[in-house]
Amino acid sequence: MHRLVLLVGILLLACQIQASEPAPPPPPQVPVSPDLMGSKLFEQTCAACHGPKGEGKDELRTPSIAHQPAYYIRNQLTSFRENRRGNDPSDPQGIMMAAIAKALQPAQVESVASHVESMPLVIPSVLTIEGADIKEGRYLFEMRCMECHRYNASGELAFGSPPLYGLQGWYLTAQLTKFKTGHRGTAKGDVNGAKMVFTSSFIENDQMLKDLVGYILSLNPIPENDPFIPLTATPPNSP
Numbered sequence: 001m002h003r004l005v006l007l008v009g010i011l012l013l014a015c016q017i018q019a020s021e022p023a024p025p026p027p028p029q030v031p032v033s034p035d036l037m038g039s040k041l042f043e044q045t046c047a048a049c050h051g052p053k054g055e056g057k058d059e060l061r062t063p064s065i066a067h068q069p070a071y072y073i074r075n076q077l078t079s080f081r082e083n084r085r086g087n088d089p090s091d092p093q094g095i096m097m098a099a100i101a102k103a104l105q106p107a108q109v110e111s112v113a114s115h116v117e118s119m120p121l122v123i124p125s126v127l128t129i130e131g132a133d134i135k136e137g138r139y140l141f142e143m144r145c146m147e148c149h150r151y152n153a154s155g156e157l158a159f160g161s162p163p164l165y166g167l168q169g170w171y172l173t174a175q176l177t178k179f180k181t182g183h184r185g186t187a188k189g190d191v192n193g194a195k196m197v198f199t200s201s202f203i204e205n206d207q208m209l210k211d212l213v214g215y216i217l218s219l220n221p222i223p224e225n226d227p228f229i230p231l232t233a234t235p236p237n238s239p
């Protein structure tokens with residue numbers, strides 16, 4: 001029953017995705033068995049879209065989630081489950097992830113969040129954005145973002161803010177745009193998302209967006225030297 005509901009949902013989604021621009025390929029059909037936990041759940045369900053190392057797949061528009069803190073993953077999965085994120089038909093990626101999150105049992109949310117946190121960080125292979133002024137991006141980041149995401153973008157549990165390193169440039173751009181256009185963070189009760197909706201109103205144009213994303217990408221830590229990354233991370237461009 002569980003599987004059937006999910007598969008039907010995914011087929012419907014594939015149709016919706018085709019109706020929107022630009023059209024990503026339909027998502028893989030992913031079963032969510034209620035007794036899978038932790039690493040097994042990740043390998044058999046999440047990896048199809050987020051990749052075996054949790055590195056994300058550009059072609060499916062999935063973020064690199066490996067090593068995100070459990071508090072943030074739990075918050076996001078709960079937001080997807082409770083219709084605070086991924087509830088807008090013009091946000092096909094959010095809708096796709098919401099369908100998966102809703103198919104999980106509460107205990108599975110907990111166990112997969114801990115597992116993903118324990119996975120080594122994967123740094124995106126592309127760490128630059130054409131036309132970005134990194135100096136300007138740093139200035140903007142220090143003025144508007146650092147107070148919640150910390151100076152090195154490592155995030156802060158107390159604010160519910162995630163680390164921003166590890167994420168692909170296109171994903172950062174897409175999320176900032178979603179906050180700005182109200183596709184994320186505007187649902188009733190989304191206290192953390194609302195902080196970003198407020199902040200993103202300050203990003204006035206594409207150049208500011210590029211500068212910020214360019215600077216955030218430049219913060220990707222060199223794993224061996226960064227005290228904030230306790231686990232071994234995959235260096236850029238490694239297979």
Ligand code: HEC
Nearest residue numbers: 027030045046049061062063073076093094096097100112
């Ligand atoms: C059918 C494809 C698909 C599957 C399977 C899938 N995801 Fe996702 N996931 C996505 C997409 C697409 C996004 C990006 C949503 C957006 O753009 O807002 C996403 C986003 C996320 C996010 C938000 C990350 C962030 O930085 O805010 C988390 C956390 C996440 N997924 C965890 C998981 C976990 C855990 C599983 C396995 C239980 C899983 N996903 C399975 C497609 C998928």
Ligand code: HEC
Nearest residue numbers: 144145148159160161162172175176192193195196199212
């Ligand atoms: C008032 C605190 C606050 C400020 C200031 C702030 N953020 Fe955030 N940010 C958050 C919180 C909280 C979240 C998590 C939102 C959620 O739970 O959906 C977040 C999420 C994000 C995300 C989504 C990450 C993901 O994995 O999907 C991005 C990107 C981001 N912030 C970038 C920025 C940038 C760039 C700035 C400066 C222009 C900024 N933030 C300023 C609190 C803040």
